[in-house]
Amino acid sequence: MSDIILKVEGLTKQYMKNKVVGGVDFRIRKGMICGIVGPNGAGKTTIMKMLGGLTLPTEGTMEIFGETDEKGLAHSRSRMSFMIETPYAKQNMTAYQNMEKLRLQKGLPDKGRIKEVLELVGLADTGSKPVKNFSLGMRQRLGIAGAMLTKPEIMVLDEPVNGLDPEGIVEIRELLLRLNKEEHVTILISSHLLSELSLLCTDYLFIRHGEIVQDISAEELGRKCHEFCVISTDNNELLPAVLENKLGMKDFTVQKDGSVHIYERIDELRLISKTLFENGIIPTEIHIHDANLEEYYMKLVGDDNAEQYNKTDIKSSNGR
């Protein structure tokens, strides 16, 4: 697949006996906005640090823009931008001076780009105010401005909206969406704000205890988190055939216990019940289930039942 620009296989980081990241595999395609989701200490930042070369993996391989060796990876990273943990800034320097320092370090000839990115993140009017007097949100914006300075092909952002006010969050989201759509920047982003990620991401990596527990597209996740109708009957074996042949339904999944989750026409419960009766099937359970992203996340990575939930979920997907 030529559109895969970042590939990670078996990436592991171990400190003494403590495995922080354990054999992670994932692929990032060009144009993706991929959200890394997981609780604190799940290994999100460590994965990003390994991608950036700050932390050396104990095992595993990385391929960025087709490069795998150390020299090639270093070159590939020049086509990327990172904002990991604390946004970079010299505290006694102004926003402009920090950007100028970054420009010099990156060897960029265009001084005008500094003004451009500072305007984009709303820091063009900070004048001679040193960064130490900035709010947390302003520092986050400065970090994003720094990440945008080079017009990167991939941006890796660790909690970029952390500390921003609601208005700032919306601005950054719109900015990232614009960069993705207009400049085709691929974005790998981590955040605790799931609702925020859901407005941004095209794909998700759910991570728990240093392992990816689910790699899922936003479309598929949306489907899983959407309202659906749960139907269980006295004859579950016949149920899928009736739904498909008599009601023309295609968007449903058969669960392990034989019950069915229907994702379409869930406002037509009367018609569904009537059709089942007409075909000699008596519903024993029929209700609307409203699963949101938070609920899904909690079930997947938030508690120890996660693995159980995930395994069940994968089976149901395969059974479709």
Add this chain to the structure above:
Amino acid sequence: MTNIIKAQFYQLFHSISTYIIIAVSFIVIVFSFIVEEIDPKTLCGSSFAVTFAEMYAGFMPMIIMLFTAIICAGDMKDKTINYEMLTGTKRSVVYCGRLVVSVMVSVIFSFVYMVVPTMIVSAVCGWGHAMPLSDYVMRMGSAVFPIVRLTLFYAMCSFILTKPMIVCAVGYVFSFLEMIGSMMAEELFSGSILPLYLLSFHSLSKALCPANFGYGFEDGVDIMVVKDLMTTPLAVHIIVSGIVGTAVFGALGYMAFRKKDMG
């Protein structure tokens, strides 16, 4: 590497700590000039150089330590180095860039603090006869090597310890112990053993400070005259120990940084 160096100098010029160090150093130097109570009648460039050589030998390592700690450990602490690596700059380039800047800053400030005042005094009062100009040039030339070597030592400490305050504390303690050690060794062995030159402080002192003085007579006035002029073997020892130390500390520092997980 040029970009790293340019960015580093931009950062230094825009850092308040640079100006604080310069101001404090300037005050300390001027203060030491004042307390020395030099007789204006005998003041000349060469006597000035001889009188303040010992002060410089003790003072310059501190300045070098502060600047190197800011350039290397400061940038590790505030993650400047992390962001350089994240832009695809190789670790070796990040490391060497910092060493080059640290060495340049150390040499420039050593020149400004040690040579410029002597030049000013010479311009006003003349060079005099306390020490031949050629000996002064030879001493200053040789002193560059221990200065570079000290810089690399503090850089190595910075890449291992990563926090400027700790680097300064460890550096200060080490310099103090080294000074005591070299003085004791000097007393015990009369400075005749080669390993003494392995100590940077001792090398710098040997290069800057003449040990043997006598009195000469000029224009009817007794003047202090340096009797032990810099010899070629001494200069060679200082230079060679400087080069060896630079290489060793440089390699050790890189070994510490090469596989370091950047927090």
